[in-house]
Amino acid sequence: MRLSRKSEYALLALIDLAHSYGRERKKIIEVANGNNIPKKYLEQIFLQLKGAGYVKSARGANGGYELAKAPNEINLAEIIRLIDGPLASVGSASLYFFEHTPVERNKKLLQIFKDIRNFVSDKLENTTLDHLL
Amino acid sequence: MRLSRKSEYALLALIDLAHSYGRERKKIIEVANGNNIPKKYLEQIFLQLKGAGYVKSARGANGGYELAKAPNEINLAEIIRLIDGPLASVGSASLYFFEHTPVERNKKLLQIFKDIRNFVSDKLENTTLDHLL
DNA sequence: ACTATGTCTATATATTTAGTAGACAAGGAG
C-alpha cells in the first residue's frame, strides 16, 4: 500500500502523544509544530482519530489531546486502514476491503499479491506505538 | 505500493504475450478482448511497454505485439516501477524514487517501511513472467 | 487502392490528495 501524507502525519502525531501517555495532554498546535504538520490539517486528522476511539480530547484553556488507549494497544495497521484504507496492493488481495480486480484472472499472480499483503499486514499489526518510542 | 488498474492490465497483457512467446504475434484487440481490457487503453499501455523495451510491434495487416525479451527475463518489479513508480509505501523508504517525507523523523518507523519495501521488492524482482504461466 | 493494423496526441471526467477558511462550542481565569 502507498501511504498518504495524511497517514504519515497521523502516525507521527500518535507517537508524539504516546510519549506523554498517562502524564499530560498536548495541544494541537504543539503537536503540529513539533512534527512539522499543518495545524488545520492536523485538526482534521485528530478528529478522525478521535471518532475511531484512538485519542480523546478536552476543550477550552488547558485543552488538548491524549491517547485513549495505551501505546501497546494501538498498532500501525489499524491506523493506516482507518486513514488510507486497504493495506493490499490490489483490491482482490484485500481482506478488509475486498473487491474484484483484473489480476484475479491469473491465480498465481493473485497469490503473489496475497503473499505481499500478508507480510505487510503481519508487520504492521505486530508493531504498536510503544515500539516506536 | 498500491497497484493501479493500468499496472494490472499491463501485467495481464504481458503474461498473455508470454504464452505465445517465440511463436506468434498477438493483435491488440485480441489481448484486449481476452483479458477484458479497454482496447484504446491497452494501446497506450503497449506503447509505454514498447518504449521501455519489453515488447516489440509490427504494423499493418498481420501486425501485432510480442515480447521483446524471454518471459524469464522480465520481472514484475520492473513493470510496476515503470507504470506506477515506487514500490515503497513512503518515498523515504524508496531506493529508486527516494524523496524526503515526514516519517523520516522517526527512525524506527522508517525502518518498518524499509523492511516492507525490501520484502515487496525481493518478491516482485524474483518473480518473472514465466512463473505465471 | 483498400483495408487492417499500430502510433501519436489531445481531451474528458471523476476521484483523491493535501490542504485552507471560518463560524461555532465549551471550558477556565479574572
Add this chain to the structure above:
DNA sequence: CTCCTTGTCTACTAAATATATAGACATAGT
C-alpha cells in the same frame, strides 16, 4: 459574566492522478 483559549464542524479549493475515449495519421499486406 465576559473574555480568551482551545477544540469542533463544515465547506471550499487547487492540483494531481486515474481511467479512460477520440480521432487523425502511418505503414504493411493483398
